[in-house]
Amino acid sequence: MRKILEIRWHGRGGQGSKTASILLGKVAAKTGKNIQAFPEYGPERMGAPVLAYNRISDDLITLHCQVTEPSIVAVLDPTLLEVVDVTEGVPDDGIIIVNVGMEPKELKEKLEFKGEVYTVDAYGISTEEIGAPFPNTPMLGALIKAADLLDFDKFLEEVKKEFKKKFAHKPEVVDGNMNSIKRAYEEVRS
């Protein structure tokens, strides 16, 4: 099988996990990778647990099934840890990044997960930088750092272009989101 990096995003409806997966996909595509970004569409409701996925590869991606064994998992809300098994299907050498105040060591024990565990206070960062708890953009910064996915400067450059398109009608939020990404990249703990 072709080598494909698979990522699963856990969030709650309205937190922007789909947006995070699409942003990551679009930026990775700009660096010449083949990508997929797609949410799992169910009966979406604000606050309900939701999923989104990425596939990233140097080769053509032909798979169109759901991602069941992601090597990277990002969790956008700490309360999900109580209701969803975020480790499901993740291999022992996988990486899990969670928006939570807990120390990584403590969380690793709680999850009974053998791979690497990272934590970051995405709510704190976004509240300070954007003015509201939007965890998706800081989690992107944390994920880039933890998974060593893409060149960070290149990522910042491309993501800024995407923000400028996305927030064409409210440019004032671009800087806050950019700062959130940068801070999470620096502050994510392992």
Added chain:
Amino acid sequence: MSSKVALTGNEALAQAMRQINPDVVAAYPITPQTAMVQTFSQFVADGEVDTEYVTVESEHSAMSATVGASAAGARAMTATAANGLALMWEVLYIASGTRLPIVMPVVNRALSGPINIHCDHSDAMGARDSGWIQLYAENAQEAYDNAIQALRISEHKDVMLPTMVNLDGFITSHAVESLEILADSDVKEFIGEYKAEHHLLDSKNPIAVGPLDLQDFYFEHKMQQSIAMENSKEVILEVAKEYKELSGREYEFFEEYKLDDAEIGIVALNSTAGTAKGAVDNLREQGVKAGLLKIRVYRPFPGEEIAEVLKSLKAVAVLDRAESFSTNGGPVFGDIRSILYNIKADVEVVNYIYGLGGRDIKVGEIESVYRDLEEIIDSGNVKNRVSHLGVRE
């Protein structure tokens, strides 16, 4: 200059429609097609196209307005899915029977009931005998490429039939994927200007469109439609050849994936064919001679060509993402089995109905189908001619 982009299937088709710049689009939004016509209507509002966009109150009206526009000599398009296609039903036959070269993306979705908005092919399979050409796409790239080629196929003077450009709901329509889109000027040049040979607004050569056509001529007109469908085969290949020169991407009636030396094979259409390629790769690493035939053109059905390829296999499984309720298997299965019977091929053919209402189909499940085929060859017995794959008992 083409450009590499990351877009959803719906966005890719909206881009194709922008580049085609139809004279008229009359469309009604329905999940999972909504983002396509919504994005396109934004292009209209922003003045990026010259299209007259007709907002209608239903799909029946959408297809009727598209038929009217096309009969008036316009290049007319619409798009739909599932129950929207079902509501167009009687007008689908009027479009094809009136020989109007309408191109319509169909974002494949389950028909209600029970109510479901996710992918299967029950919508398009139900319309397979409506006289429309049907193209299917594994991913957003193919859907985009098919849409542009469809214009040329439909509008060819030896064809003059409408075309459905099918893509999987949500799986393709809503996922962001990498693809290449052509330069606007290249698309414009490729499709050229549409000049209807006969149309309602040609006051110097007045014609009647849609008059009563009873025992004396209806049959001859249906015969002409059938001949046009036969003609479309050559045109589809010609257009694909020209499109390859432009895009570098190759299209035929179907794609053969690792079939050359294969002993067992699967026939599938749309996105599942891509997932099946993953299963074929896995099995090939284990030394299993597995292959895949992905149907791109389902109407007209390239029967002889498919039979020629499948006849060298020992066992074939046809995957159908639609129930026909015939109790004898799905629609694609019926077609494949019939053409192999014509040439008296010594190939066992079995059927798997799968993925109804968006039920996910995984690589492992497709591998299990190939394992079943191996067992059929080993034992010489077919335990189940028709199975349902991935359903709970």
